[in-house]
Amino acid sequence: MPYCYEYPHPAVTTDVAVFTLRQQQLQLLLVRRGEDPYRGMWALPGGFLEIDEDLESCAKRELKEETGVSDLYIEQLFTFGRPDRDPRERIISVTYFALVPSNKLEIRAGSDAADAAWHSLNTLPELAFDHAEIIQQAQERLAAKTLYSTIAFQLLPPTFTLSELQSVYEILRNETLDKRNFRKWILSLNLLTETGEKRMSGNHRPAKIYQATNPDHVEIIR
Amino acid sequence: MPYCYEYPHPAVTTDVAVFTLRQQQLQLLLVRRGEDPYRGMWALPGGFLEIDEDLESCAKRELKEETGVSDLYIEQLFTFGRPDRDPRERIISVTYFALVPSNKLEIRAGSDAADAAWHSLNTLPELAFDHAEIIQQAQERLAAKTLYSTIAFQLLPPTFTLSELQSVYEILRNETLDKRNFRKWILSLNLLTETGEKRMSGNHRPAKIYQATNPDHVEIIR
DNA sequence: AGTACTAAGTGTAAATACTACACTATAGGC
DNA sequence: GCCTATAGTGTAGTATTTACACTTAGTACT
Numbered sequence: 175m176p177y178c179y180e181y182p183h184p185a186v187t188t189d190v191a192v193f194t195l196r197q198q199q200l201q202l203l204l205v206r207r208g209e210d211p212y213r214g215m216w217a218l219p220g221g222f223l224e225i226d227e228d229l230e231s232c233a234k235r236e237l238k239e240e241t242g243v244s245d246l247y248i249e250q251l252f253t254f255g256r257p258d259r260d261p262r263e264r265i266i267s268v269t270y271f272a273l274v275p276s277n278k279l280e281i282r283a284g285s286d287a288a289d290a291a292w293h294s295l296n297t298l299p300e301l302a303f304d305h306a307e308i309i310q311q312a313q314e315r316l317a318a319k320t321l322y323s324t325i326a327f328q329l330l331p332p333t334f335t336l337s338e339l340q341s342v343y344e345i346l347r348n349e350t351l352d353k354r355n356f357r358k359w360i361l362s363l364n365l366l367t368e369t370g371e372k373r374m375s376g377n378h379r380p381a382k383i384y385q386a387t388n389p390d391h392v393e394i395i396r
Numbered sequence: 397m398p399y400c401y402e403y404p405h406p407a408v409t410t411d412v413a414v415f416t417l418r419q420q421q422l423q424l425l426l427v428r429r430g431e432d433p434y435r436g437m438w439a440l441p442g443g444f445l446e447i448d449e450d451l452e453s454c455a456k457r458e459l460k461e462e463t464g465v466s467d468l469y470i471e472q473l474f475t476f477g478r479p480d481r482d483p484r485e486r487i488i489s490v491t492y493f494a495l496v497p498s499n500k501l502e503i504r505a506g507s508d509a510a511d512a513a514w515h516s517l518n519t520l521p522e523l524a525f526d527h528a529e530i531i532q533q534a535q536e537r538l539a540a541k542t543l544y545s546t547i548a549f550q551l552l553p554p555t556f557t558l559s560e561l562q563s564v565y566e567i568l569r570n571e572t573l574d575k576r577n578f579r580k581w582i583l584s585l586n587l588l589t590e591t592g593e594k595r596m597s598g599n600h601r602p603a604k605i606y607q608a609t610n611p612d613h614v615e616i617i618r
Numbered sequence: 619a620g621t622a623c624t625a626a627g628t629g630t631a632a633a634t635a636c637t638a639c640a641c642t643a644t645a646g647g648c
Numbered sequence: 649g650c651c652t653a654t655a656g657t658g659t660a661g662t663a664t665t666t667a668c669a670c671t672t673a674g675t676a677c678t
Contacts, residue, residue, distance in 0.1 A: 178398070182447040183405035186477075186488050225404040225486055229477040253475045253490045255408075255451040264447055266408050266488065268475045318616075322544070337626075354628070355666065377675030378624035559655075576657070577637070599646030600653040 184255070184264040188233040189220030189305065191251065191312035192243060192272040194279050195329050199294055200316075200345060202309065203274075203281065204301075205240050206289035211261050212302035218309070219243075219290070220267070233270040241290040242282040247328035247392070248272040252311055259304050267303075271312045277331040320346045324365060324393045327386050335373055335381035336360065363395055406477075406486040410455040411442030411527065413473065413534035414465060414494040416501050417551050421516050422567060424531065425503065426523075427462050428511035433483050434524035440531070441512070442489070455492040463512040464504040469550035469614070470494040474533055481526050489525075493534045499553040542568045546587060546615045549608045557595055557603035558582065585617055 192203040204216040221236040223229065230248065238244045251271040257264060283290045293299065295313065298306075319325040326342045340356045360366065367387050372380040414425040426438040443458040445451065452470065460466045473493040479486060505512045515521065517535065520528075541547040548564045562578045582588065589609050594602040 176400070177402070177404045178400040179405070179407075180399070181407075181444065182399045183401070184408050184445065184447065185401075185403075186406050186408065222403065223406065223477075223488075225406065226479050228479060229475065229488070250474060252472060253451065255445075255490070257448050257450060266445075266451070266490070268477070268488070335626085352667075353626090354668085357627080358629095359665090372674095374674070376624070379626045379673035379675095381626055557655085574638070575655090576639085579656080580658095581636090594645095596645070598653065599651095601644035601655045603655055 182264075184266050186223040187220055187265055187267045188223060188229060188236060188270060189218040189267050189308060190233050190237050190248070190270045190272050191218055191309055192237065192241075192246065192274060193312070193316060193329070194274045194292065195276050195342060195345060196279060196292055198341070198345065201292040201294055202298070203241055203243065204291060204293050204299070205283070206291075207302055215302040216293070216299045217302035218269075218305045220269075223268075229268050230270070233268075233272075237272070238284075240284040242280070242284065243274060243278075245278065246272050246274045247325070251308070251315060254304060254308060256304065267308075269308050269312075271315050273316075273325065273328040275329060275331050316346065319392075322394060322396055324363075324386070324395060327365075327389065328392065332389055333369055333371070333383045333385045335383060337381060339384075363393075365393060404486075406488050408445040409442055409487055409489045410445060410451060410458060410492060411440040411489050411530060412455050412459050412470070412492045412494050413440055413531055414459065414463075414468065414496060415534070415538060415551075416496045416514065417498050417564060417567060418501060418514055420563070420567060423514040423516055424520070425463055425465065426513060426515050426521070427505070428513075429524055437524040438515070438521045439524035440491075440527045442491075445490075451490050452492070455490075455494075459494070460506075462506040464502065464506065465496060465500075467500060468494050468496045469547075473530070473537060476526060476530060478526065489530075491530050491534075493537050495538075495547065495550040497551060497553050538568070541614075544616060544618055546585075546608070546617060549611065550614065554611055555591055555593070555605045555607045557605060559603060561606075585615075587615060 194201055203219060205219045207213050207215050207217050219237050219240040220233070223232045233248065234244065248270050251269045253266060253268045255266040259265065279292065281290045298309070301309070320343070326346055329342050330338060336357055339360065340351055340353065343356070344351055365387050366384045369383045369385055371383040373383050374380040416423055425441060427441050429435050429437050429439050441459045441462040442455070445454045455470065456466065470492050473491045475488060475490045477488040481487065501514065503512050503514070520531070523531070538547070548568055551564050552560060558579055561582065562573055562575065565578070566573055587609050588606045591605045591607055593605040595605050596602040
């Protein structure tokens, strides 16, 4: 036990709640735990902070190691630290909220995690630690940000049609939207540019393809 | 050095950015550091997490020990963890954002801190660690929440007049507001109840006294 | 070539919300 | 009773949001 301190130190981990849209529903990325405690149960991807590593780098590294997912939108969510939240020792978990576009959701189970899979939010399995609470809070953040930012764009590939974008909003807000009003609103924000291309997908009129003018920046709107 | 671990552990601290309204301006509570590093410089109140203590409890405890301030609105802000943010060792700081009402702003310097004082936001001294960045983020949170929640109520005593409330909004938003429109808007939210009392303060018509219907709950509005 | 099918794309009118603006009411001090 | 100071109130014009239905442009099939 070579790492000694004058006062007791908690351990620090990061955990990430990654959402995507699959099969027209919001889904969450979970890993099956390969180690005790909670061996065999589903949990958020995450793990221990290395001593010279930035918090966000840790979250991205663990996510990539355990699930193969990288290159996503990520922001800090909340830090959980109830003294009894882990049976091994005192652990502070800095949690992150992330979105992957639907064109990048191939996952592969990694070293620490026996298995990794997308789960529908309404059929989540029982979860290790306080991860159910973390997911709850991540869902609230997503719902709130949908209303006042362009975070929904992060769930789509770089180019998309207005119908596809409308569908994202409809799933996130769980209501149908009027097509004309939606298009008027989204175009009035001046955040989209036409690519000039069209997408033909079936036996009907092709749709114009758009892209976010500033794809990596989540804008605050209204 | 009796506390030993198999892997290196960072230290965890909490720091709190406490705002209040004094002298018709937004002010921030700072302590002068009594210890190295940055001895003698101003910093946010805060300190090391005890091993069986909840994060928020730690923030409140350190605040009370160093400044005497307690009984306030507090919420988690962000967790800062750049590897080089403290010269002593790796320290993760879970930061909090807090507001005290103007009737509770007596402070007294405590044990660790040589001195504690309110500072106007536009005349802040040079700050220890990355605390300027934390304050920056706290100010942004306050400005944002002013627009979509009833957080401003937390800067007033339990009972107040509509003119006093309007004044809080004017300071926070840094613009004058129309009296009639403000009153129409705030009353239409149905979050205030008249106490039936009136406040006489000077030789003019007395003002009705109101209270928040649900004073401890910050509501999301609009 | 013509017809059926499907999703893309488009405008207007009514309702609602927001903004600008000025006078009357009620207390204390003299 | 008159002065002073802040409390308290309504309305009309403007901007924003909502509700709503038909035409367009492609493919597939005959």
